[in-house]
Amino acid sequence: MTPLKYLAAYPVHLQDQVRRLIAEERLGEYLEKRYPGRHDVQSDKALYAYTMDLKQQYLRNAPGIDKVLYDSKLDVLRNALGLHTAISRVQGGRLKAKKEIRVAALFREAAPEFLAMIVVHELAHLREFDHNKAFYQLCEHMLPGYHQLEFDLRVYLTWRELG
Numbered sequence: 001m002t003p004l005k006y007l008a009a010y011p012v013h014l015q016d017q018v019r020r021l022i023a024e025e026r027l028g029e030y031l032e033k034r035y036p037g038r039h040d041v042q043s044d045k046a047l048y049a050y051t052m053d054l055k056q057q058y059l060r061n062a063p064g065i066d067k068v069l070y071d072s073k074l075d076v077l078r079n080a081l082g083l084h085t086a087i088s089r090v091q092g093g094r095l096k097a098k099k100e101i102r103v104a105a106l107f108r109e110a111a112p113e114f115l116a117m118i119v120v121h122e123l124a125h126l127r128e129f130d131h132n133k134a135f136y137q138l139c140e141h142m143l144p145g146y147h148q149l150e151f152d153l154r155v156y157l158t159w160r161e162l163g
Contacts, residue, residue: 006154035111062126071102
């Protein structure tokens with residue numbers, strides 16, 4: 001049985017369905033049928049605007065974001081699809097935190113639903129630091145169907161890895 005590293009936390013019956021699609025060479029077809037489009041958020045500036053629109057819509061009172069960008073150095077193999085950081089610096093007598101969101105560059109070519117899922121995930125960390133129940137409820141509130149999209153995104157990563 002082939003290990004599916006991106007789907008390891010999911011039930012065996014779901015993994016078996018993905019393995020069956022791989023064996024029948026239909027995984028790409030499945031993904032193309034479910035997610036036929038590609039987004040047009042190609043620059044860091046457009047990604048920042050996209051992210052800020054979502055933040056304004058759902059998280060107005062959350063801390064501000066200083067930078068949002070595509071990052072070609074994020075390692076998808078270590079499950080870093082996106083990254084949120086808060087860098088603290090002393091300026092004068094005050095401590096300032098600079099918040100950044102980085103999205104793996106491979107999502108420039110992904111379906112708009114996958115980009116939305118990654119951005120929503122990283123935005124949710126502005127409110128909830130841990131991956132707990134409240135975190136996933138917030139993700140689902142901002143993006144209905146979040147859990148299915150997260151699963152399909154992991155299927156997409158599996159398909160990409162197959163070449």
